[in-house]
Amino acid sequence: MRATRHLPARLLLQRLLIGFFLLSTAAGVTDKLERGQKLTDGETLVSAGGSFTLGFFSPGASTKRYLGIWFSVSNATVVWVANRDQPLLDRSGTLVLNDVGSLVLGDSSRRTRTAWSSNFQPASAASVQLLDSGNLVVRNGSSNTSLWQSFDQPSDTLLAGMKLGKNLWTGGEWQLTSWSSADDPSAGDYRRTLQTTGLPEIILWYRDAKTYRTGPWNGVYFNGVPEARAYADKYPLLVTTSAWEVTYGYTAARGAPLTRVVVNHTGKAERLEWDASSSTWSRIFQGPRDPCDEYGKCGQFGLCDPEAASSGFCGCVEGFSAANTSAGVVKDNADGCRRDAALDCAGGTTTDGFKVVPGMKLPDTQNASVDMGVTLEECRAKCFTNCSCLAYAAASIRGGGDGSGCVMWTDAIVDLRLVDRGQNLYLRLSKSEIDSGKRFPTLLVATTLPSAVTILLLVFMIWWRRKNRTIGAIPHNPTMAVPSVSLAIIKDITGNFSTSNIIGQGGFSIVYKGQLPEGRTIAVKRLKQTALTAKGKNDFAREVEVMVGLRHGSLVRLLAYCDEGKERILLYEYMQNKSLNIYIFGSGESVIHRDLKPGNILLDDEWKPKIADFGTAKLFADNQTGPDQTIVISPGYAAPEYVRGGEMTLKCDVYSFGVILLETLSGQRNGSLQRLLSQAWDLWEKNRIMELLDTTVAPLPKSEHEILPELKRCIQIGLLCVQEVPDDRPTMSEVVAMFTSTTSQIHWPRRSIVDSGIAMPSNSSLELETDLLNPTMIDMTLSSSRSNYCCITSNQCD
Structure with missing residues (x-):
């Protein structure tokens, strides 16, 4: 009994002793x-x-x-x-x-x-x-x-923040080298490097021989490692190609588990992740994975299929047969494949053509030529007129569709294999092989279609929609350039609207990330059921109507919509794909956005701005004006004529643009009382405009004369846009001209007698709408945009 009564005291004493020990230990840690x-x-x-x-x-x-x-x-x-x-x-x-x-x-x-x-x-x-x-x-x-x-000075491990690659100025190289054994950290036989010629790709070496490669970087991931897409959000990949270095590395998102990439002494490159619950490392990728990852396994022009183990994995691409005719099949690391029919290309003329080999880990690009500045169609033309060109492919899939840029092979194709989410390889063959059409579909010479997969998907969408069509808010229009999509397809590409795919939401809608079968990522904007009032349905129909009629590189493009049952869904793409222009045509009308603000200006992967959220927009003929019964507006961005009487003109968005420009320069929000505009006018009239500039936009130079002319021009344009009288404001085309021609004279802005604030009329029906399309991850905040102020003057914001 006595021992039991004193147990808490003993425990307390033990804990105090442990605490003092840990405290004394921690005091010595540095x-x-x-x-x-x-x-x-x-x-x-x-x-x-x-x-x-x-x-x-x-x-x-x-x-x-x-x-x-x-x-x-x-x-x-x-x-x-x-x-x-x-x-x-x-x-x-x-x-x-x-x-x-x-x-x-x-x-x-x-x-x-x-x-x-x-x-x-x-x-x-x-x-x-x-x-x-x-x-x-x-x-x-x-x-x-x-x-x-x-x-x-890396050893065998790549951590977040490290890099592999080459310093092009000094010739220095960052690479991983395996341990000799589990008990011996001395430099082993395996190295992991970044190949810096052609397209960047990671190579695993055994002494001086390539044993495995990841496939070339395609702008999103290494082409032969589609598994990287599964952990790209946790550990974003970074590939840098510049005049001074070509490097690869990765970062770790906040809250992501500990991770490392290691080259072990057995010749495997692994990405491991720390499992805190079991205090162990779990492997989330290993390369090489299977026999087809063995470098050059099937020889020149050989194709390795990991599902064809019964036939030895190896075969030949279209138009080729086993080089060793006595064997009848391609042997591992043997003679590969030879061409069935000779090419016909000489003296500037050719009858050759191309066939597409889909689903490929692209061949080794070490000796390939790369041009990132052309389209895939232009790439085909370059290869077609070059008799040494044996195959070509898109260098980047970042913009969706069939991709862009150009990589051309003039040497024998080596290390080709089938891979999940692989790319198209366009292989040069003789006319006789093109006409035979044995195994792969012909790539038409004069084609302008962006992607066979994309087109088939759109056709299927239309067929499925017609089969399962229900009456919705949007009447059928045979001339509409955007298809309607069934709810079943949208559920499939969003994981049945999985919460893990949510990338943003507002008061009226939730935006999900969707994945099309060919790999393109799209935004799926689903209206909340609480928003499906008569007005909500009208806004949805208006957004579809506006977006269908527009064709502009600075607008987020509408891919499709769904109005099945009670669902109202819009499918958007963020990246421009000019090959799809044939499906979108201009109506010749103008559009008034009516809620232009930083939150509705989205930034793509290259920081190019695009305007979104057209649920409040209206189409207008030139010079048309008219009253609007409901003011759908964000405080601080409304033109005076719109707030006072609900009158819409094409100059309303010009006013909003002027406010955004001044906010970007100053780092301040305008707000409903228009304080920023009053301050800007005051400083302009007192010739003290340097006081308006936020130093995060541009560090103050030693002499303000270095920046004053450009700053003055930007503020002058902003004030011209926010003039009281709509007719005094320039058109947006005139604004663009003011930025692109810095030598042209521009008018002096005229300040209104009353400009200290615009009071909202008490009898106005004011709705402060939450953004219908305002994903958190792409919401343009002022802090992320100010560093690029007035970038139009250097043609960097096209």
Whole structure:
């Protein structure tokens, strides 16, 4: 009984002792080593967030000592080794930042006394710090800038923030090298590099021989690794191609599990993810995956099919047969395939054609030529007139459709395989092979269709819609250029409106991410049931009516719609695909948006702005005006004539544009009381316009004269757009001309007598609508757009 009564006291004492122990231990933990300080065997540096630890270790059964960095949650998971080829034989090692600024690992057992050094000797180096990214950094004492970092000397692991590739100025290269064995971190036989000629692609080497490649970068992922799409949101891939470097890396989204990419000593490249519930690493990708990933398995012009194990995986592409006729089939790593009929191309004339080989991991691009500035149709023409060109493909699928850019092969096609979500390869064949039409559909020479898959999908959509059509809010119009889509198809491409696919929502609608069969990502805007009032249905019909009639590169394009039963759904694409222009035609009418504001200006992957949300828009003939019974507006962006009397003119959106321009320059919101406009007018009249500029738009120069002319012109255009009288405002075409011709004279803006604020009339029917299409991930905030102010002057906002 006595023991039971005193148990809580004992537990309390134990916890206090443990707490004091942890506190004393934590007090000795640091992430930094100052100049002259030493780190001895048994001591560690721990990053500020506790993610990584630097210290001495012995791998596996080895007794040798190494200096390395490992994940704190798993001390057996070493991500970087300093002295991988110069192990310490005992525990006498010390790490020190010496007097000349070099990081040195001392070894008393060696004659040289040095097992490893950073070999960087700036006199001002003051400290070395382990960051929470896993990067060990030597910092400058005066400016605190990085002078040396472990990320520039990778071992076998790629962490978020690291990169593979090549520095084109210095010739330096970032690559991963496997360990020799599980117990030996010395450089092994396998390397993982980024191939920087042709299109960038990751290569796995065994000594000097390629063993596996990911396929070329197609603007979204590496073509032979479609699995990357599954974790792209957690670990976005980054490929940089510039005049000074070609590199690949990735980042980690906030809240994403710990991850690493490692080249192990068995010749596998793996991406692993930390499972906190089981305290283990789980593999989410491995390459090579199957026999078809073996580099060049089926030889030249051979095609590997991972589903054809019974026939040895290998076959030949259309128009080719096994080169070894005695064998009758293509053998692994053998002679590959030979052409059945010779090409006919010489002296500038040819009868050759092309056939499409779909679903491909594209061939090795090491010796291929790349042109990112042409369309796929132009790429075909280039290949057709070049007798050395044996095949071509789109260099990027980023914009959807059949893709854009051009990659052409003039050498034998090598390492071709079928892969999920693969691309089209257009193979040059003789006329006789084109006419025979044996296995693959002919690519018509004069075709202008953007994608066979896309067209078949649209045809199927129309057929299915007619079969299952119910009466909706939009009457059938045989001339309508946008098809209606069945609810079943939309459920399929959105995962039955899965909450994991929601990318934004407003008061009237929810926007989902959808995936078409050919890989294009679209936005699916579904009106909430609470919005399906008579007015909500009218707004839906108006948005379809407006978007069908428009053709403009700065407008988000409507792909299709659904009005089945109680559902009202719009399918949008964000990326421009000019090959689809034949399906969209202009009506010759003008459009008044009526709710132009930053929240309705969306940014695509290249930061090009596009206008969205036409649920409040109306089509108008030139110079047409008219009253509107309901004001659907956002405070601060409404033209005076619209607020006072509900009158719509083509100059309403000009006014809104002027407000947005001034907001972008100043970093301030205008608001319903028009304070920003009053401030802008005051500073303009007092010739103090520099006070309006937000320094995040452009850092203040040494002399304001360096920026004053351009700033003055931008503010002048903004004030012209927000003049009180509609006729005094320029048209949007005149605004564009003002920006593109900086030498032309523009009018002096005229300030209204009353401009301190525009009061909303008490008898107005005011509706402050939440954006119908305002996804959080693409909502243009002022902070993300101000850095590109007045970019029209340099033709960067087309």
